[in-house]
Amino acid sequence: MKISFLIGVLILAASPGWAAGQEDWPFWGGDAGGARWSALDQINTGNVRQLQRVWTYETGETPINPVSPVRRRIAFEATPLMIDGVLYFTTPSSRVVALDADRGREIWKFDPQAGSANRKYEASRGVAFWQNADGSDRRILYGTLDARLIALDARTGKPIATFGDNGAVALRAGAADDFPNMQYEVTSPPAVWHDLVICGSAVPEYPSRGPSGLVRAFDVRTGKLVWTFHTVAQPGEPGHETWTGNAWKNRTGANVWSIMSVDHERGMVFLPVGSASYDFYGADRKGADLYTNCVVALDAATGKVIWHFQVVHHDVWDYDPPSQPLLATVRREGRAIPAVVEVTKMGFVFVLDRMTGKPLFPVEERPVPQSAVPGEATWPTQPFPVLPAPLSRMTVAKEDVYPTPFCTDLFAKVSNHGMFTPYGEQLTLVMPGTLGGATWSGASFDAASGRIYVNSNEVGAIGYMKKQPAGAPERYRRASPWGEYARFWDPKSDVPCQRPPWGKLTAINLDDGSVVWQRPLGNMPGVENGGVETGTPNLGGSIATAGGLVFIGATMDHRFRAFDAKTGAELWSTDLPASAHATPITYRGPKTGKQYVVIAAGGGGFFEGPGADDLIAFALP
Numbered sequence: 286m287k288i289s290f291l292i293g294v295l296i297l298a299a300s301p302g303w304a305a306g307q308e309d310w311p312f313w314g315g316d317a318g319g320a321r322w323s324a325l326d327q328i329n330t331g332n333v334r335q336l337q338r339v340w341t342y343e344t345g346e347t348p349i350n351p352v353s354p355v356r357r358r359i360a361f362e363a364t365p366l367m368i369d370g371v372l373y374f375t376t377p378s379s380r381v382v383a384l385d386a387d388r389g390r391e392i393w394k395f396d397p398q399a400g401s402a403n404r405k406y407e408a409s410r411g412v413a414f415w416q417n418a419d420g421s422d423r424r425i426l427y428g429t430l431d432a433r434l435i436a437l438d439a440r441t442g443k444p445i446a447t448f449g450d451n452g453a454v455a456l457r458a459g460a461a462d463d464f465p466n467m468q469y470e471v472t473s474p475p476a477v478w479h480d481l482v483i484c485g486s487a488v489p490e491y492p493s494r495g496p497s498g499l500v501r502a503f504d505v506r507t508g509k510l511v512w513t514f515h516t517v518a519q520p521g522e523p524g525h526e527t528w529t530g531n532a533w534k535n536r537t538g539a540n541v542w543s544i545m546s547v548d549h550e551r552g553m554v555f556l557p558v559g560s561a562s563y564d565f566y567g568a569d570r571k572g573a574d575l576y577t578n579c580v581v582a583l584d585a586a587t588g589k590v591i592w593h594f595q596v597v598h599h600d601v602w603d604y605d606p607p608s609q610p611l612l613a614t615v616r617r618e619g620r621a622i623p624a625v626v627e628v629t630k631m632g633f634v635f636v637l638d639r640m641t642g643k644p645l646f647p648v649e650e651r652p653v654p655q656s657a658v659p660g661e662a663t664w665p666t667q668p669f670p671v672l673p674a675p676l677s678r679m680t681v682a683k684e685d686v687y688p689t690p691f692c693t694d695l696f697a698k699v700s701n702h703g704m705f706t707p708y709g710e711q712l713t714l715v716m717p718g719t720l721g722g723a724t725w726s727g728a729s730f731d732a733a734s735g736r737i738y739v740n741s742n743e744v745g746a747i748g749y750m751k752k753q754p755a756g757a758p759e760r761y762r763r764a765s766p767w768g769e770y771a772r773f774w775d776p777k778s779d780v781p782c783q784r785p786p787w788g789k790l791t792a793i794n795l796d797d798g799s800v801v802w803q804r805p806l807g808n809m810p811g812v813e814n815g816g817v818e819t820g821t822p823n824l825g826g827s828i829a830t831a832g833g834l835v836f837i838g839a840t841m842d843h844r845f846r847a848f849d850a851k852t853g854a855e856l857w858s859t860d861l862p863a864s865a866h867a868t869p870i871t872y873r874g875p876k877t878g879k880q881y882v883v884i885a886a887g888g889g890g891f892f893e894g895p896g897a898d899d900l901i902a903f904a905l906p
Contacts, residue, residue, distance in 0.1 A: 361887025428471020718746025838865025
């Protein structure tokens with residue numbers, strides 16, 4: 286690995302006094318509620334055009350997934366933390382790296398796969414931080430691809446010997462005991478509430494039986510289990526009645542693979558609970574299937590359910606809530622209402638009362654198309670928020686098709702009945718597809734303006750339900766001529782099969798649900814669109830700052846951009862070595878006093894393009 290320096294002279298004078306949430310970036314989402322907002326304004330609308338790259342750290346990892354050729358290069362999705370002048374982040378092999386936040390120099394690194402002959406790689410989004418009352422004990426907490434919850438000394442990178450078994454808790458125990466060879470891993474940072482570290486997992490999407498998606502809290506000092514929340518309601522628990530027969534038993538999926546949020550003041554933790562497996566066929570789980578596809582509020586001390594809100598009933602589209610529930614404030618008739626905002630793959634934005642889970646804008650249960658696949662029993666209605674307006678299109682008509690021969694021919698063959706069309710036994714178009722709408726990228730929030738900023742995709746999915754041979758785990762499985770997770774996409778032109786825009790950035794006023802502005806996000810290289818930006822499919826979130834800016838990478842054109850938060854005008858962009866499928870951070874360097882903006886640029890993931898291994902910092906000259 287290598288560090289390149291583009292800094293001329295470092296200002297070594299001490300910076301102004303440190304204030305949590307202003308100088309630093311101590312949580313994955315900026316704060317515990319995922320607002321992804323910074324009070325720093327040294328970089329602002331008047332000078333952002335002067336931003337320059339000042340240092341680059343190369344991880345040395347550009348892995349190719351050897352078992353899944355569709356995904357190709359593993360994405361570098363990490364969002365660092367910055368605490369007291371030190372950056373902490375993870376790499377695709379679950380290494381943790383600590384850097385000097387001003388210079389990008391390596392301080393320490395920890396490798397949980399040290400000595401392994403067969404290294405494993407997967408997207409890893411970051412770490413969490415905890416310290417005791419006087420700051421004498423500081424810990425980095427994170428989960429690994431081999432399902433260990435690890436506690437490291439934040440100063441040295443050494444495992445905390447008194448935590449679990451010499452610094453690690455084996456998470457498979459109690460969750461995957463009966464399925465030793467099936468996927469069970471952690472790809473997102475845990476949540477921390479007081480002296481508890483709360484951890485989810487990534488589990489199989491196929492077949493339907495496998496490791497549990499349960500969520501657990503462990504003592505942050507000892508690693509001892511404190512409470513367990515069953516995401517599939519067990520016998521005797523509220524919600525168990527939504528599972529028919531033994532459908533609940535050994536059910537996999539229903540996991541929290543994304544990021545949780547914490548309301549420290551109210552002692553609440555908010556979970557985006559995923560779909561039940563198998564994702565596309567639910568004949569063996571007839572019903573609403575609680576707590577799948579729900580935003581769930583738990584008592585952080587006990588793990589008891591306070592409320593839940595289900596965004597999809599009996600999911601057969603892989604429409605799991607992908608993003609960190611954003612804790613925001615909504616103003617109504619002079620009142621400030623604490624809220625939870627969940628952006629979804631359907632392109633819907635659900636705004637819920639934080640205390641009760643009740644929608645703050647009307648949500649209507651509307652009839653949706655029903656499945657004709659033998660054995661399937663889809664839910665007759667789905668929830669549609671009246672406000673805010675959907676982020677993405679929900680239907681594709683003939684006139685919407687991008688005019689390539691492949692797309693025109695494909696559209697003529699597909700079954701297409703609008704939002705929530707179930708995959709049938711014939712080739713079916715679902716819009717949006719599994720890549721959204723919105724994704725794990727989530728939204729950022731500016732409390733002063735009451736606006737959220739959210740990026741979204743215009744990417745459909747195609748497939749059909751194929752009957753499986755006798756003895757297969759499921760009677761039907763999604764398939765297509767282009768693989769199980771095929772997109773509505775022209776593989777030759779490498780563009781989506783509906784007209785642009787193919788990706789958007791939207792500003793929404795949470796107080797009244799209105800769209801303040803919306804614009805294409807990115808521009809597909811080599812595609813002529815009458816001088817108008819095409820937008821591109823995107824993965825990776827935004828941040829907002831007191832300097833009046835929204836920063837975001839995410840796009841397939843491997844550029845990093847800053848937009849005017851008031852108008853949506855693009856004020857600055859720069860080329861990156863690969864697409865930044867990650868969320869940036871911003872902080873003030875304690876040695877230089879400079880405001881930095883840092884982003885991981887690795888390319889890969891679900892989109893083609895060049896690969897890299899760079900963590901890149903920008904600042905004013």
